[in-house]
Every structure is written in C-alpha cells, then in structure tokens.
Amino acid sequence: MVARNFGHALFCAMITLIISYPIVGFDLVFTGLSLELQQVEAGTIAGILLAVAAVFVFQLFRPAIMGTLARLVGLNPLANRPPMEQNKRLKLERGALTIIVLLALIWPFMASRGAVDLATLVLIYVILALGLNVVVGLAGLLDLGYVAFYAVGAYTFGLLSQYLGVSFWVALPLGALLAALFGFVLGFPVLRLRGDYLAIVTLGFGEIIRIVLNNLTSITGGPNGIGGIPDPTLFGMEFGRRVKEEGNASFHEVFNLPYESVHKVIFLYLITLVLAVFTLVVIRRLIRMPVGRSWEALREDEIAARSLGLSRTAVKLSAFTIGAFFAGFAGTIFASKQGFISPESFVFLESAIILAIVVLGGMGSQIGVILAAIAVTILPELAREFSEYRMLIFGAAMVMMMVWRPQGLLPMRRIHVQLNRLE
C-alpha cells in the first residue's frame, strides 16, 4: 500500500516544490533603479521544505488518513438518522425562519452602529444568494455572471438619481425590473447552451457589463463611479442631519429626537430585512408552484420534461429572469447603502462569493443558504488579523466542504405536494 503510493507522493512533493519555491522563495528588491531577484531568508526556505515534506507524508498515507476522516463523519450520530416526516420538517423550518427573522428585528436596537451596518451587508448577500439559488440550485443552471444583474440594479439607481433625481423607493422596483429584463434578454441566446458552456458564456456576460460600465465614462463616470446616491426616506422624512431635498422633513425633528446617525443605519437595515424576507417568502412560494416543479423536472430529466410539452427555454428563462430580479433588488439597496458605486464593486470575485454561499449552504436549501451567507460575510470581519489569508481560508473551507459534505451544510429537501384524499 505505502510502496504503491511512494511514487505518487514523491511526484506531488516535487510539484509542490516546483510551484512554491519560485513564488515564495525569491523576493524582488529595488536596488537603485533596477529590480533584483534575491533569495529570501532561510526561515522561509525551511517553511517551503516543511510544506513539501507535509505533502509527501500526506500523499503517502492518504488512504489511511482519508479513511479515518470518513469514520469520524460516521461517528456523527445525526449522519444516518432517517429523514424527518415532511409535516414535522415544515413546521420546524417555519419555526426556525420565524425565530431568525424576529431576532433580526430586535437585534439592531441593541447592537453597535458598525455591527448593524455589517448586518445590512449580510442581508444584501442573503438576497443575492437566495436569488442565485433559484438559478443554480433549483434550475440547475451554472451562472458565473450573476454579479452583472446586481450591477444593473445598482447602476439603475445611481444613474436615475444622478440624472433625474429619482428617489430610492421609485428606483427599487425599477432596478429590479430592469435587472430582470437584462436577465431575460441575455438569457434568451445562452440558455440553449449546457453546463460548462453556459458557465463560460455567463462569465463573459458578467465581465462585459462591468467593462461597459467602466468605459462608458461620459454616462457612468467610468472607474470614478457615481456618488451622492440618496438614502431611503420614510414617508418623505430624511435621516440626515439636514434635509437635502426640498419638501422633505427630517426624521429627528418630526419625532423630536436628538439627531443620531445610527437612525439612518437602522432604518436601512430594516428595509433590507423586509426585502430579504420578501425574497425568501416569494421564492418559497415559487418552489411550490408549477414554475418551481418545472425547474425541478427539467433538472431531473430534460427529455421527459420536453416530451410532456414543457418548453426548455421558457422554464430556464423564468429561473434566470427571477434570479436577476432579486439581484436587481440587492443592487439598489447596495447603491443606497454605500452612496457611491463604481465598477470595482462588481468584479467576478463577487459572483464567485455568491456562488460559494449557495454551494456551501447546500444547493436549493434556503436555510442553508442564509446561514452560509452569514458565515461567509461575517467570518472575514471577525478574523481581521487574518485578512491577508482570507482567500486561503475560503479556499480551504471549500475543499473541506467538498470532502466532508459535498451536499452542503443543509442540503435541500423539497417540500412535496401531498395527495390527501386516499380513499
């Protein structure tokens, strides 16, 4: 066993050495005007060698190690439990969601300003991930350019406010609808593609939108972005210290409160929470509607679904459009929260993070996706001192997940329609 792995382990160790030594083992140093390649100190070299040795040992005993790990998973008493009764599960799920929402409602009044601000960002990611979950998890379409629709929503608000002075509440539905329209138009030509091809084309579309925004300097301001995007108002009341727009009142004056900047943050948080709950409820409903069942049917057996008269394009397009709609929502809120947007906020990495949330949470599972969104956004903030290693930790977490729980944190269990009249 060990002998058989020896060659392989040696090979892996060599690869590690070949890759890491040139990258980590040298430093580029300025000496005067020229660049020079210098050996780094001995400690780093020792580190590389240690890593090479670790890879060698791991590969040598890999079957044994992985076997032990698999057994550790088997020790988990919950792993092999029979599936829960559907009605019970539904009640539990509904209860859990209600508690999460209630906690989320009370919490901002006790937390700090920074925490509430971060929580708003988490909620934006929750909306994004729930939306992408429709496309990837439910309809089975790998979309790597989802951030494009997020950008459409954000820029809709940014541009409308800059040129027409449109307020948040008008821009919110417009942004979502325009993003949905983009989803519809872009989806039309690409949805006949399958799997990998679809992934590549959507990736391309995502980049195209970002690059267009970046280069349309005369309209979008290019890399400089758009600033001065207004905050939401509450029935014409503004949350700033001074009223910016004529005809508006100011929140703290109306209610005779001392001015506090945290009011604005909490208000935005609550709006985002309401929209996140709206997203959750709508998608939960969609899953149990004919559209939702068609997504699943097409994912399970496309040929059979088509033979029954389901149009592949219509079904996939509906998922794509609905997903884009919610991304537009999230984009509008994001623009309002930041007050400033630029193409930099909509790079491919964002798509990747949202996709990672969906995969980590368990494709199709809503509670899983919400938990993963919280984890993926908050953990890097908590571990600030490790921020350099953020991507590394992220990657490691993904690999671990694929080994231990390829189905995600809380894999989806569909809610089945029950036929109750069993005479």
Added chain:
Amino acid sequence: MLEVQNLSMRFGGLLAVDQVSMDVQEHEIVSIIGPNGAGKTTVFNCMSGFYRPTGGKILYRGQEIQGKPDHKISRMGLVRTFQHVRLFSRMTVVENLLVAQHRHLNTNLIAGLLNTPSYRKREQKSLDRAAYWLDRVGLLELANREAGNLAYGQQRRLEIARCMVTEPELLMLDEPAAGLNPNETRELNELIISLKEDYNVSIVLIEHDMSLVMDISDRINVINQGRPLASGKPEDIQKNDDVIKAYLGEA
C-alpha cells in the same frame, strides 16, 4: 390523423430508417414491429420531434410537423413514452402527473404568487385529474411515494398515466410491455384497449410481445433494417412469408 410519408433518417453512414410510410386513423391502434435495431424507436423519435428526419414528411391533421420542436408537437396532442422509462424519479408520483400539466406556467406566475381563487381552482383541478389517473392505473395508494422507488411495472403504468393527464389525441408507446410479468401484461392489454375505447385516444405501439400485438392491433407495420417490410391486419401479417423469414432469421 397521422400520416408518415417516405420517412428517412440517416446517422452518418447508417441509414436507420429508409423510406418508411404509414398512417394512423382516428380511433385506431397501429403497431410497429421488427427485429432489434430495425429502426422502430428512431421512427418514434422523428414523429415526436426528438430527431429532425433527413427525408420524408410527417403530417398530423394535415399539418407538417417534421423538425418541429418536441414540446410543440407534444402540445398538439402527440405524446410518447420511452423504451427506457423516464420518470422524474426524485419527485413523488403525484408530482410527476402535476408536472405534465404545467405547460402554461408563465400565465399564472402572478396569480400563483397571490394565490388567487382561480389559481387555486386550477391547481385543484390538476390534482383531481392526477388522482383520477392514478386510480385508473392502480397507483393511488402510492401517490406520495418517490417515483424512483416504484416497482418496474408500476413505473411503466405511471409513465402512461403521465401522458394521459396531458389529454393527448395520439399516444405513442415504446415497448410498454418490456419487463412486465404475464399478469401485468394482461392488465396493460386491457388498459390500452380502454384508452382507445373510453378516452378516444389513437395509439401507435412498438412492441416485441407478439401475443399482445396480435391481440390489440387494428393494423401492423413491420420494419426490418430500416426498410418497411409489410403492413396490414394482424391475420395477414402472421401469414406473411417475408415477416416470418425476418423473425426466424433473427432467432
């Protein structure tokens, strides 16, 4: 109601179907038989829009349908089953029948989100129709099971029920008796006849079980190596020398 004229289908160098013609009248059961690899399933695939035939015409109620997208043909009332059962195996039995009724999903998106009375009525109607057909094929007790967990014979019946909820005019069955025991085959025999008699569905049947074919067919078409060999009433086919030779040659 259906007319196939000089249908040909070529896969690269292989002429899988060569100048096959046949027709189906209202209220008729027409069978296609032939040795393995004769091209029967390929004829079905052309008729149901899975393949675009390389030659010939297919007319349904006077309208040319060859090369049309499969879901459009299905919506015209030509619905098929598959030689290898294709169910949505992780959905429940009743959900399989619901999906088959979801052709016009875009119209009721908003109605569904608002859960309007008309939407609920439509959903209830779909459920009722599903329940009716489950009862009809004897699967009502299994309605809430996962389709993939059914026994083979039950899966076959579910597939037929799934076609029937779409209210087809012409049903194409690809070897529905394959893998069934004699008891189940007899039930299938009765079911097919009842589909024709009670629900006014015409049927095209591909089948290897000769007693079933001879029993229920109004007319039979024999294909051998892609070419039409004979066609006529069951009695005539049984006596046809070419047919006997083709089948003996195979055995």
